[in-house]
Amino acid sequence: MSDAGVWEFVDDRGAAVTAVRKPERVVAYVRAGAALRDLGVTPVAVYGSGHDGAVLDPVKAGDLEAAGVPYLGPGRSLDEEALRGLRPDLVVEVTYDGKSPYALDEAVAERVGVPLVALSVGNETTLGEIIGRFGELGAALGAAGGGTGPDTGAGSGVGLGAGSGSRFDEVFGAVEPAEDALRAAVFDGGADVGVLVLSGAGRDQVHLARPHAWPELARLVELGVRVLDPGPGPGANWLTADWEHAARLRPDLVLFDSRANAVQPADLPPVGHARVAPWNPETPPSPAAYARFFGDLAEALRDHRPEAAPPR
Incomplete structure (x- = not known):
């Protein structure tokens, strides 16, 4: 949020999204939506990729099904009127090449009149950077450090530098013990x-x-x-x-x-x-x-x- 009260977020393609207020109605690709749900931001709906069918894949869903988040089907065949009817403020995507949204044609979001942000999950980024960027987006969307429980978090073990505040540190600190357990098992x-x-x-x-x-x-x-x-x-x-x-x-x-x-x-x-x-x-x-x-x-x-x- 800038001094003028305008919400802004720059995605991993370098595209800046601005709005007069913080987006509250988020539609997301299922992987991104499950991450946001973990961080404390519940999407109003999610959609799948070209690999997905008419039913939400429970392996990819995370906590979305339990939260009752609707699934709109594959992004490439998304019903634009159904999307428009959700009155979304923001679409959240992933990108593997740092250029194009993975599951949804950006022209669909443009026709509906909703901005789209895409965060990189490709191999040019580290896991710590990926988790950290979703944490930044979650915080920008109003999550109090993110997370839905004490087992959430990612710490310096994955190269995060997640932010400040005890709640934020708590949320982003739990990956480090899991990494320590993995090192011990190795x-x-x-x-x-x-x-x-x-x-x-x-x-x-x-x-x-x-x-x-x-x-x-x-x-x-x-x-x-x-x-x-x-x-x-x-x-x-x-x-x-x-x-x-x-x-x-x-x-x-x-x-x-x-x-x-x-x-x-x-x-x-x-x-x-x-x-x-x-x-x-x-x-x-x-x-x-x-x-x-x-x-x-x-x-x-x-x-x-x-x-x-x-x-x-």
């Missing part, structure tokens, strides 16, 4: 656990994540987790291969894409003797969500150490 034998991250495409094909192409996977590497690289080949974020290639990487633990658009482990070939645990490639960029992710992975590393696995 130190206590977890460093020997080879972790392969993938998205199932069918019985003949699998997409293998490149660790440094995903901010949260890059952060895992920084924390000492042995995330396996699928090797050279086409694809910036994924290497598309067969299941035999995945098995040759000899993972001890597989993190599988648990979103509704991905094929799930029950319908896929096993990857050697690796155990499996879920991974959401669109984890809400909030302190609460990543604290849970780090905590769950710490438990998985403790449970999936190589000595606990059957002999190959």
Whole structure:
């Protein structure tokens, strides 16, 4: 808020949005909306991506369903009249390339007459920067430091510098203990656990994540987790291969894409003797969500150490 009382926010494309008052009716891409909900800003509605169908994917929804937030379907087929009828003050998107909104054509927002902000979640940004920017937007939209409970937060462990005030520090401080727990699990034998991250495409094909192409996977590497690289080949974020290639990487633990658009482990070939645990490639960029992710992975590393696995 400027001295003149005008609300302003500059998004990660460098686009400045100004309004005569703070936006109160926010429509968001589901990943962004789930993060804002965690931070204390409840959207009036959310929409999906081209991967999503007519029903909200519960893996991507976070606390949105429990809060009764309506789902408008995929952004590319969004009913403009339905959007206009919500009387939104702001649309919140993510961007992977720092230029274009991911799930909604910006022309739709322009025709409805609502400003759009897009925050970067691409691999040119660190996880700490991503979480921090959503925290800044949440605070700008009126969240008192963000968060819906004492388990929310992200601290200096992910490079935040989140702000000032005891409530803000409380909210953004809980990722640090989760990271500490993950480091401890790595130190206590977890460093020997080879972790392969993938998205199932069918019985003949699998997409293998490149660790440094995903901010949260890059952060895992920084924390000492042995995330396996699928090797050279086409694809910036994924290497598309067969299941035999995945098995040759000899993972001890597989993190599988648990979103509704991905094929799930029950319908896929096993990857050697690796155990499996879920991974959401669109984890809400909030302190609460990543604290849970780090905590769950710490438990998985403790449970999936190589000595606990059957002999190959």
